[in-house]
Amino acid sequence: MTTHEVTFPPQSDGSTEQAARPFDALGKVYEDTYAHLPEQLAAIEWLLARLPERAKVMDIGSGTGRPTADLIAAAEHHVTGYDVSTTMVELARIQVPSAHFALADVRALPDTPGQWDAITAFFPLLQMPRTDLDATLARIADWLAPGGLFVFATVPFDVEDTEIQWMGQSIRATSYPAETFGRLLRAAGLDVVHEELSVFHPQFPGMGAEEHLFVYARKPGGPAVPAHALAGPYPLPGVYRGPHELSEQGWLGMEARFERHDITPVVEALARNNRVLDVGGGSGAVVRELAGRVGSVTTVEPHAAREESMRPLAAPGVSVLPGCAEQLPVRDAEFDAALATWVLHYTDDPDAAVAEMARTVDRTHPEAQIILVQGAPDNELIGLWNRVCAPLTGEGPDHQGYLLTRAARVLAESGFEDIGFTRARVDVVFPEEGAEAKAQAAAAALAAFWNTGHPRLAQLRQALLPALRDHFAGGADRFNDDGVLLTARPRTTL
Numbered sequence: 001m002t003t004h005e006v007t008f009p010p011q012s013d014g015s016t017e018q019a020a021r022p023f024d025a026l027g028k029v030y031e032d033t034y035a036h037l038p039e040q041l042a043a044i045e046w047l048l049a050r051l052p053e054r055a056k057v058m059d060i061g062s063g064t065g066r067p068t069a070d071l072i073a074a075a076e077h078h079v080t081g082y083d084v085s086t087t088m089v090e091l092a093r094i095q096v097p098s099a100h101f102a103l104a105d106v107r108a109l110p111d112t113p114g115q116w117d118a119i120t121a122f123f124p125l126l127q128m129p130r131t132d133l134d135a136t137l138a139r140i141a142d143w144l145a146p147g148g149l150f151v152f153a154t155v156p157f158d159v160e161d162t163e164i165q166w167m168g169q170s171i172r173a174t175s176y177p178a179e180t181f182g183r184l185l186r187a188a189g190l191d192v193v194h195e196e197l198s199v200f201h202p203q204f205p206g207m208g209a210e211e212h213l214f215v216y217a218r219k220p221g222g223p224a225v226p227a228h229a230l231a232g233p234y235p236l237p238g239v240y241r242g243p244h245e246l247s248e249q250g251w252l253g254m255e256a257r258f259e260r261h262d263i264t265p266v267v268e269a270l271a272r273n274n275r276v277l278d279v280g281g282g283s284g285a286v287v288r289e290l291a292g293r294v295g296s297v298t299t300v301e302p303h304a305a306r307e308e309s310m311r312p313l314a315a316p317g318v319s320v321l322p323g324c325a326e327q328l329p330v331r332d333a334e335f336d337a338a339l340a341t342w343v344l345h346y347t348d349d350p351d352a353a354v355a356e357m358a359r360t361v362d363r364t365h366p367e368a369q370i371i372l373v374q375g376a377p378d379n380e381l382i383g384l385w386n387r388v389c390a391p392l393t394g395e396g397p398d399h400q401g402y403l404l405t406r407a408a409r410v411l412a413e414s415g416f417e418d419i420g421f422t423r424a425r426v427d428v429v430f431p432e433e434g435a436e437a438k439a440q441a442a443a444a445a446l447a448a449f450w451n452t453g454h455p456r457l458a459q460l461r462q463a464l465l466p467a468l469r470d471h472f473a474g475g476a477d478r479f480n481d482d483g484v485l486l487t488a489r490p491r492t493t494l
Contacts (some may be wrong), residue, residue: 014269016084018103019127023063023085029204031064031091033167037102039198039214040122040354044071046194046216049119049420049487051077052150055117056081059145061124065092065099068120073099076115076229079436082106083124086454106136113142118149122235126173130160133174134184145378147222150190155196169203173278178213190217194492218491224412230400230421230484231408232377238414240406241396246303246346247452254285256429262373262424262483263289266339269487270294272367273337275354277360279353280326280343291318298335310332323376325353339372339485342483344403354407358414360463369489370416372407375400376423376482378472384479385450392456404486416488424483431477439468 023030024188028125034040035441044067055077059069062081068090073079079099083089093100108129115442119140140150156178164173176184182192194216201209227234264435267289270276274295281287281299296317302324323329325340325347338357344350354372361368375382379400385396408419430438430445447460 002412015128020084022171024087024228025133025169026167027087027090028064031066033202033204035066037200039196039212040153041067042216044068047149047151048075049422051118053229054078058116058119060121061117062101065096070096070120081211107132116143116148119144120151126155127171128174137184138188139220139355140151141190144219144454145222146219148219148399150217152211155210174406181215184215190219193218195277213433224429225405225408225419228378230423231404233401236402236405237399240350241398243348244345250282250354250449250452251444257428259427259429262426265373265424265485267293269371270337275335277335277355279332279340281339286341287318287396295361305320309457326356328356330358330360332359335360336362336365336367337369344374344407345398350403351406351410354410355414358411358416363415363490369487370411371375372486373424373483376402376484377401379482380480381428389460392460392463393451393454404484408486411488415490417491418489420487422485424485426483427478428481429478435472438472442468
């Protein structure tokens with residue numbers, strides 16, 4: 001019997017069939033009505049930013065597979081969905097073939113203590129008695145591995161086994177007031193890290209507004225920093241390779257070629273912050289976007305030429321200071337957020353730089369956070385440098401995931417334990433006409449960017465050309481220079 005064919009017996013009292021009936025009738029109409037809830041999509045995004053590589057995830061009430069199983073499986077995690085509706089399971093198997101789905105009432109599932117990295121449950125527990133609801137939440141906590149994550153949504157109201165009309169169907173609903181769910185999860189041994197009430201207006205005839213409750217919880221224990229796929233590739237090196245050279249001349253030759261889509265998510269993440277520290281201001285691109293959007297921005301730049309070039313950015317609320325990342329010239333807890341974009345690989349001691357950032361942020365502030373941006377594991381330019389340039393220069397390969405993992409550990413030790421990783425797109429564009437012109441321009445720009453002043457600079461340019469010609473021969477005009485946005489916050493229990 002394949003995993004797709006597994007079924008579990010329904011409840012003997014007929015409640016499983018009763019719960020399945022409206023969803024068998026609705027089928028894909030339910031997905032069309034509910035699959036685009038912003039709060040649900042945000043909850044899935046929160047989960048994906050924190051799951052370990054190739055995590056084992058249970059989706060209770062998996063419905064048609066969309067959006068939950070679809071998005072999680074697309075991130076290369078192992079998803080098993082359970083639903084009481086035959087129609088829903090059949091649709092999910094068609095729509096999300098990379099996940100496994102089974103017809104099952106969650107109450108009939110066997111106990112699997114500590115076996116799941118995460119469990120999701122978006123609105124599936126509304127048709128069972130409160131005694132079963134309480135027991136199911138307790139069992140979910142038991143099924144999670146140490147450090148495991150639970151994302152839960154429901155409609156909070158004080159009813160038990162009450163008949164209501166919903167999407168043209170008659171169902172018997174049970175729930176609790178919103179504040180009860182957090183208490184139940186804490187009693188089950190989970191740390192509740194987020195609770196949010198929202199109002200949804202279903203686009204379905206005859207339906208009014210619904211209040212929704214979204215809860216994120218974590219089981220204590222587990223590694224401080226799970227092995228996230230965006231902090232790879234694995235295994236990680238054992239030591240830091242040392243800093244890259246930073247050349248103002250090389251940077252100027254590349255700056256106009258960047259299409260940076262990493263700045264917008266940084267700015268959006270800092271929307272609620274008032275006092276922001278930017279470490280390694282560089283060209284000032286991030287400071288320019290932040291200026292006027294947050295209360296104040298202080299940027300610290302270690303390179304004199306860059307620090308001087310950023311002086312024109314100084315304006316009310318913007319300060320430019322000389323200094324190095326490992327010894328920041330600011331007071332303890334002076335800021336409510338700190339960021340460093342594409343900086344750690346230029347530092348002599350990345351651990352010290354990250355610890356300094358943690359020192360400067362007031363962890364008691366409700367919006368306290370630290371944001372880092374470094375290269376993604378599939379960053380094409382870093383891969384090119386490792387294959388071609390590192391052997392010629394005699395330097396160790398660049399491993400951005402090592403820097404992110406080390407940073408995450410330092411931040412966790414400093415009290416910033418809620419750590420997430422998300423991708424940030426960056427392209428480097430070569431608009432020159434023709435593949436050969438693109439290859440020649442890229443060889444000159446990249447060699448100067450990476451190794452200005454190196455005695456073998458001309459040889460580096462020539463060594464890069466074969467790989468660049470191959471890359472542009474297919475019609476490409478850019479390289480993926482994607483980054484990873486690491487966000488770290490103090491872990492608060494509500």
